[in-house]
Amino acid sequence: MLPFDPVTARLIVAIAQHGSIGRAAERENIASSAVSRRLSDIEARLGVALFDRSLQGARLTPAGEVYVAGCRDVLRRIEDLNTQMSDFGTAEHGWLRLACTSSSLSGRLPELLARYAAAHPGVRLDIQEMSAPNALAAIDDGQADIAFVADNNELTRFETGAFEDDDVLVLCSPDHPLAARLGSGRLISFDEVAEHEVVGVHHSGAMDRLLSAAAAATGRILGERVKVETFPSLVRMVEAGFGIGFMRSTSLHLLAGTDVISARLSDDWARRKLVHVRRPASPLSQPIKAFLTLAAGTYRNTG
Structure with missing residues (x-):
């Protein structure tokens, strides 16, 4: 049987984080079969099951919850020790x-x-x-x-x-009904724009959560005509007239070379x-x- 080591600790933590032996193996660049064998080995040595395995993935058992917490503590201690040792050097190395x-x-x-x-x-x-x-x-x-x-x-x-x-911006095309208002250079509230069709992005991402919470607070449901996965795609769909979009100010460079108009939202939650x-x-x-x-x-x- 393999002894416990930092590699085993990382694998156990990765399986717990991803809920999947396959995804953990991919993250650690190790064959799934090797990860499965290592997990079986450590479970045999401990005499307990750390995960309930099924077609849906790997779910921590009560014993696994305790073991993963210990693995995380071990990994933190190892990395902290490495950091402390590097502190004997200078800022020019490490x-x-x-x-x-x-x-x-x-x-x-x-x-x-x-x-x-x-x-x-x-x-x-x-x-x-x-x-x-x-x-x-x-x-x-x-x-x-x-x-x-x-x-x-x-x-x-x-x-x-x-x-x-990283303030939240609202975008629209030049022929959109909001174009004149957004182009005025003044801040605009979420309530003023929320009635328009929206190009959505990143379901359950940070921006999606912000907008969903803002809509819920005003009792609105955003009308999403189309949803995309990336902000460059959002800019292109807004430019083509599929609706307004919301984007963070750190991505303003994506508007270069387009006719898309933008303005900052005035709401407190948008001052990110x-x-x-x-x-x-x-x-x-x-x-x-x-x-x-x-x-x-x-x-x-x-x-």
């Missing part, structure tokens, strides 16, 4: 692991990382794009040093700092920010300190 949402990578983060890399060429950057829930899970599991997510996620257990303003997130108890290596200092020094609140 590595920086970032979990980034698409929102953050479409804003100022790439340029900031380029500045950081130029100033600290000896630091290895590990940058992974993922959804906000996965980015926060990476922080919880010690797989990332810093995550970048929108501030409408559940962040009470983390240490956070403002990184970039991207934040950087860490575990409060995790140590700060020199590379992490240097990056956070750079990020804080370049943040500008646009009011």
Whole structure:
């Protein structure tokens, strides 16, 4: 039987996170059969089942809940130890692991990382794009040093700092009834635009959740004529006249070369920010300190 090791811990946590041996194997770049054997081995050694397996996936048993919590703690301790050891060096060496949402990578983060890399060429950057829930899970599991997510996620257990303003915009085509109002340069309320057909994007994503909550608060149901998966597709469908759209201000560059008109929403909930997130108890290596200092020094609140 295989002994317990960090690889096993990561696999157990990945299975719990994804609810699937196959998806966990894909994330860890290991054959599904090898993951299944390793799981069976550890269950045989412990004498308990960690997961209930079925055609629908793998669901944690009560024993599995306890074991996964222990695995997460082990992984955090290992990564924290690595970070503490790197602190004996300087900001010029080591590595920086970032979990980034698409929102953050479409804003100022790439340029900031380029500045950081130029100033600290000896630091290895590990940058992974993922959804906000996965980015926060990476922080919880010690797989990332810093995550970048929108501030409408559940962040009470983390240490956070403002990184970039990311207000919600409403878009329309030049021949849309709202075109003159949006082109006036003034803020506009969600209630003024919500009666129009909408091009939806990213079901259950951060923007979708914001809009659904705003519509529910006013007793409205947004009329979605079409739904797309990406913001470039949304811009094209809005430009073609399929309805209004909503987009974050960090994606304004997507409007370049189009006739699409945009305006910021005036509602408080639409004044969104991207934040950087860490575990409060995790140590700060020199590379992490240097990056956070750079990020804080370049943040500008646009009011």
